[in-house]
Amino acid sequence: MEHILDCHGVIKKYGKKKALDSLTLSIKPGTILGLLGPNGAGKTTLMKLIVSLLRNYKGDIRINGSKPSFETKKIVSYLPDREFLYQWMNVEQSIAFFDHSFVDFERDKAYHMVKSLGLNVNDKIKSLSKGMQERLSISLAFARKAKLYVLDEPLAAVDPSTRDKIIQIIIENFDPTSAIIISTHLINDVEKLFTDVAFVNDGKVLLQGNVQEIKNEYKQSIEEIFKSMV
Numbered sequence: 001m002e003h004i005l006d007c008h009g010v011i012k013k014y015g016k017k018k019a020l021d022s023l024t025l026s027i028k029p030g031t032i033l034g035l036l037g038p039n040g041a042g043k044t045t046l047m048k049l050i051v052s053l054l055r056n057y058k059g060d061i062r063i064n065g066s067k068p069s070f071e072t073k074k075i076v077s078y079l080p081d082r083e084f085l086y087q088w089m090n091v092e093q094s095i096a097f098f099d100h101s102f103v104d105f106e107r108d109k110a111y112h113m114v115k116s117l118g119l120n121v122n123d124k125i126k127s128l129s130k131g132m133q134e135r136l137s138i139s140l141a142f143a144r145k146a147k148l149y150v151l152d153e154p155l156a157a158v159d160p161s162t163r164d165k166i167i168q169i170i171i172e173n174f175d176p177t178s179a180i181i182i183s184t185h186l187i188n189d190v191e192k193l194f195t196d197v198a199f200v201n202d203g204k205v206l207l208q209g210n211v212q213e214i215k216n217e218y219k220q221s222i223e224e225i226f227k228s229m230v
């Protein structure tokens, strides 16, 4: 089966600083990968390379067989780790904006998701709390019918019960011909979402594999294994 994402020996430097140091990672369709690593491990750098926001790297990155480019952006839905919504818009205008921006955007799905997460279409973005904006951002990212979803710390600001609800929505809507990468520090809270995890530290992948197989092998929780490795 062809990988949706293949990264091989990826090196990315900022000046003399090596943010990624021969990083190798691959993802098959049907994978929900937790990208786990401490601050500064290289998670955001890797995600920005995948979504073609950063260039000038060494090694090889392939998305569905192609190098990251304007073309691959069409099949990758990206949720950055910073606010990206236009504050002057309301929820409905944000949905319309995404609808115009992406051919794979499913407007009805977006309406359904924002509604089930307790948002009103007339809510002004600037009046929404950080957690409410996160609910909208996640709805917009998942309303695209993408091949690869790249979500940088998407669940940090939402309360635990909303987090569970979002996890439920992601699982219910997950198309097994696609794949998701999610970076997070909230290992225990979101572990149930992952089929696979990759531990990243100092720009390298220390361990990647299926969650259940890793747990069986190490006989510890993912968080315990993670803490013993990084």
Ligand SMILES: Nc1ncnc2c1ncn2[C@@H]1O[C@H](COP(=O)(O)OP(=O)(O)OP(=O)(O)O)[C@@H](O)[C@H]1O
Pocket (backbone or CB within 6 Å): 014, 017, 018, 019, 037, 038, 039, 040, 041, 042, 043, 044, 045, 046
């Ligand atoms: N624009 C930049 N210029 C210089 N160094 C950078 C830049 N962006 C990131 N770095 C450095 O690259 C390394 C990896 O950073 P990155 O943001 O990818 O890590 P991260 O795993 O996403 O961290 P966090 O969990 O804190 O968001 C860090 O040492 C960081 O200081």
